[in-house]
Amino acid sequence: MHKFCNQCLYTTEHPFGLSVYQSGCSGCSTHQEKNVINWDEKHQVLQTIVKQVKKKSKNYDCVVPVTGDAEDYFVLSKILALGLSPLVVSVNDYFKNDIGWHNLHQLITNFDVDSLVFNPDIRVYKDLVRTSLRKFDHILLPSLSLHTSFPVHVAYERKIPLIIWGQHQAIEQVGKFSHHDNVEMSKWSRKEHDLFETDIDTLIGNGAQVSTRDLNYYKYPNIEQLSRRGIRGIYLSNYFRWDPLMQNQQMVAHGFRPETNQSSFDIYERAGSSVYYQFHDLLKFKRVGYRKIRDHLVREIRHERITREQASALEQEYNQVKVNIRGFFDWLDVSQSGYEWFKLHRLSSVKSLICESTFEQKTITLPEGLTPLIEKTYRASNEFIYFGKGI
Amino acid sequence: MRTGATILLKDGRCYQSYQWSQIRPLGSLQNIINSLEEYQCDEVAIIRLVRKDDCREALNIDLRLLQQVNTMTPLSFGGGIRVSDDLDLLTALPIERLIFSTAFINKNTDLLNQATQSYGRQAIQCLLPVKYSQGRIEIFNCQKNTFLAIDDVDFDYINTHANEVVLLDTQNEGLHDKFDKEIIKGIPLDENKLIISGGISHNIIRWAKEVNLASALIDNKVLHQEHSIMSYKHA
Numbered sequence: 231m232h233k234f235c236n237q238c239l240y241t242t243e244h245p246f247g248l249s250v251y252q253s254g255c256s257g258c259s260t261h262q263e264k265n266v267i268n269w270d271e272k273h274q275v276l277q278t279i280v281k282q283v284k285k286k287s288k289n290y291d292c293v294v295p296v297t298g299d300a301e302d303y304f305v306l307s308k309i310l311a312l313g314l315s316p317l318v319v320s321v322n323d324y325f326k327n328d329i330g331w332h333n334l335h336q337l338i339t340n341f342d343v344d345s346l347v348f349n350p351d352i353r354v355y356k357d358l359v360r361t362s363l364r365k366f367d368h369i370l371l372p373s374l375s376l377h378t379s380f381p382v383h384v385a386y387e388r389k390i391p392l393i394i395w396g397q398h399q400a401i402e403q404v405g406k407f408s409h410h411d412n413v414e415m416s417k418w419s420r421k422e423h424d425l426f427e428t429d430i431d432t433l434i435g436n437g438a439q440v441s442t443r444d445l446n447y448y449k450y451p452n453i454e455q456l457s458r459r460g461i462r463g464i465y466l467s468n469y470f471r472w473d474p475l476m477q478n479q480q481m482v483a484h485g486f487r488p489e490t491n492q493s494s495f496d497i498y499e500r501a502g503s504s505v506y507y508q509f510h511d512l513l514k515f516k517r518v519g520y521r522k523i524r525d526h527l528v529r530e531i532r533h534e535r536i537t538r539e540q541a542s543a544l545e546q547e548y549n550q551v552k553v554n555i556r557g558f559f560d561w562l563d564v565s566q567s568g569y570e571w572f573k574l575h576r577l578s579s580v581k582s583l584i585c586e587s588t589f590e591q592k593t594i595t596l597p598e599g600l601t602p603l604i605e606k607t608y609r610a611s612n613e614f615i616y617f618g619k620g621i
Numbered sequence: 622m623r624t625g626a627t628i629l630l631k632d633g634r635c636y637q638s639y640q641w642s643q644i645r646p647l648g649s650l651q652n653i654i655n656s657l658e659e660y661q662c663d664e665v666a667i668i669r670l671v672r673k674d675d676c677r678e679a680l681n682i683d684l685r686l687l688q689q690v691n692t693m694t695p696l697s698f699g700g701g702i703r704v705s706d707d708l709d710l711l712t713a714l715p716i717e718r719l720i721f722s723t724a725f726i727n728k729n730t731d732l733l734n735q736a737t738q739s740y741g742r743q744a745i746q747c748l749l750p751v752k753y754s755q756g757r758i759e760i761f762n763c764q765k766n767t768f769l770a771i772d773d774v775d776f777d778y779i780n781t782h783a784n785e786v787v788l789l790d791t792q793n794e795g796l797h798d799k800f801d802k803e804i805i806k807g808i809p810l811d812e813n814k815l816i817i818s819g820g821i822s823h824n825i826i827r828w829a830k831e832v833n834l835a836s837a838l839i840d841n842k843v844l845h846q847e848h849s850i851m852s853y854k855h856a
Contacts, residue, residue: 411845453659
C-alpha cells in the first residue's frame with residue numbers, strides 16, 4: 231500500500247523511493263534544508279575543492295557533461311566564475327531538434343569553452359534503443375548510459391581530476407541524501423538513479439544484435455583505476471541553493487532558447503528534445519504512473535510558487551495532453567505495420583494520450599506564482615536532426 | 622580491525638537513517654551489495670528497521686529479498702527475529718552472522734541457544750542502539766519502542782551469549798565524525814568484542830584501531846563517495 235506525501239504530489243511509489251512522514255516526505259524535508267543551510271560556508275567547501283583540483287590539473291581542471299540544457303548554461307557560468315578551466319563533453323543522442331542543436335552550440339560559443347561531442351555508432355545506438363524500448367519501456371537508457379559514462383572515460387583518459395554535474399536528481403526529487411552528505415558521483419549512484427537499476431549488459435542481453443566490442447563507452451570505467459587516478463565527480467546542487475526554474479530563466483540572457491511545451495509549463499528543462507515530452511513522457515506515464523509534469527509541479531510547490539491544490543489541478547489538466555509518437559518510430563525505421571502493432575499491443579493502456587498530428591494546441595492557465603518565470607518560447611521547425619550546427 | 626557497512630532494510634527496500642528520527646530511501650539491496658563488494662567491504666550488516674509494529678508478513682518480504690542476494694561478502698542479519706520459528710526461516714539465507722537486540726534485552730535464552738546451536742556462538746551478535754546524554758547511557762528496546770536505563774540491561778548475560786556487540790550511536794547515526802566515544806567507556810564489555818556504528822569518520826576509525834575495537838560499521842556514508850571504504854580502511 232503506497233503512501234502519499236501531504237505536502238507535495240509524490241507517493242512512496244516514486245522510482246527513487248520515498249519516505250513519508252507525518253509532515254511531508256523525505257523530498258520535502260530535504261528541500262527545507264535549503265532554507266537553513268549557510269550557503270556561504272558551502273561555497274567555501276567548493277572553493278577548497280577547486281584549489282585542490284587546480285594544484286593537480288595540468289590542462290583542463292574539470293570535465294562538464296552537457297546536453298545543451300538550460301541547467302548546463304547555469305553550471306558552466308558557475309564553473310567559469312570559480313576560475314576553473316572546463317572541457318565540455320556532450321554525447322549526441324540523435325534526438326535533438328533545431329532548438330536543441332542551437333542551445334548546445336550557443337552554450338559552447340557563448341561561454342567560449344573547449345568541447346568534445348561524441349557521436350556513437352548510430353546502428354548500435356538504435357539497436358540499443360530498440361531493445362531498451364522492448365525490455366524496459368524506456369527509450370533514453372542508451373543515451374543516459376553514454377551521458378553518465380563517456381565524460382568519465384574522457385576524464386580518465388585525459389587525466390582531468392574533476393567532473394562537475396549540475397543537480398543530483400534523487401536529492402532534488404525524493405531527498406535521498408542530505409545536502410550535508412556532499413554525495414559524489416559513483417558507479418552505484420549511476421546505476422541506481424540514472425539507469426534505474428539496469429546496465430548495458432541487461433540492455434544487450436537477448437535480442438540486440440550488438441557486439442560487446444562496440445559498447446566500451448556505454449560502460450562505466452573501472453572504479454579502482456578512477457580512484458587511483460584521483461578522479462571524482464561532484465554535484466553543484468550540493469553547493470548552491472538549487473532553484474531550476476529561476477536559474478534556467480536567467481539563462482535566456484546567454485542565448486538559451488526555451489521551447490514551446492504542451493506537456494509542462496517548464497519551457498527550459500530538456501528544451502530541444504524531440505522525444506522528452508513526447509514518447510518518453512508517455513512511456514514514463516506507463517512505467518511509473520505519472521508524467522514529467524508532476525516532477526515540475528512538486529518542485530514548484532517546494533519553492534512555494536504554487537500550492538498543492540493548484541499543482542494537483544494543473545497536473546490533471548496536463549495529464550490530458552496528448553503526445554505525438556509517430557516521429558520516434560520513423561526515426562527508429564519502424565514500418566507502418568510495426569508501429570500499429572506496437573500501439574495495439576504495448577501502448578493500449580495509454581492509447582488515449584497518443585496523437586498523430588505534429589502539434590495539439592491546448593491553453594492551460596498558470597498560477598501567478600509561475601508566470602513571471604516563463605519567457606517567450608520557440609517552436610521547433612525540424613525534429614530528429616542527427617547532426618546539426620546551431621549557428 | 623574490520624571495516625564494514627550497515628544497510629537498513631524495510632519492506633523490501635533499503636533505507637538510510639539519520640539520528641534515529643529521519644529515514645531516507647537508499648535503493649535496491651542487490652545493487653548496494655554489489656557495490657560494497659566491489660569496494661572490498663569486509664562485512665555488511667543488514668538490519669531491519671523494526672519497532673513494536675513489526676509483523677511476520679513484513680519479515681517474510683525482507684527474507685524473500687535476502688534469499689535472492691548474491692554476494693561473497695560476509696553478511697550479518699538482524700531485526701525482528703523474536704521467536705524460534707523465525708530461525709527456521711533464516712537457515713537458507715546467505716548470512717554468516719545473526720544480530721539480536723530485543724532477545725538480549727528480554728533475555729530470551731531459548732531463542733539465543735537455538736541460534737547458537739544452528740549457527741555457532743561466533744555467529745551471534747548483539748545490537749544495542751545507544752543514546753548518550755548528560756553522562757547517562759540508555760539502551761533502546763526495539764520491541765517496546767522505548768529507551769531503558771543502562772542499569773536495566775544485564776551485560777553479564779550479553780557477554781555470555783554474544784560473540785560481538787554492535788553499539789549503534791542513535792543520536793549520531795548518519796552524521797559525520799560524531800560517534801560519541803563516551804559510549805565505549807560506559808559499556809562494561811571488553812573492547813575487542815565491540816563493534817561501533819553511527820557517526821563514523823576517518824578520525825573515529827583511527828581511534829577505534831587504537832583502542833582495539835573489533836570492527837566499525839560505517840552507516841550511510843559508504844555509498845556517498847566512490848571507493849570511500851578504502852580510505853576508511855587505511856585511515
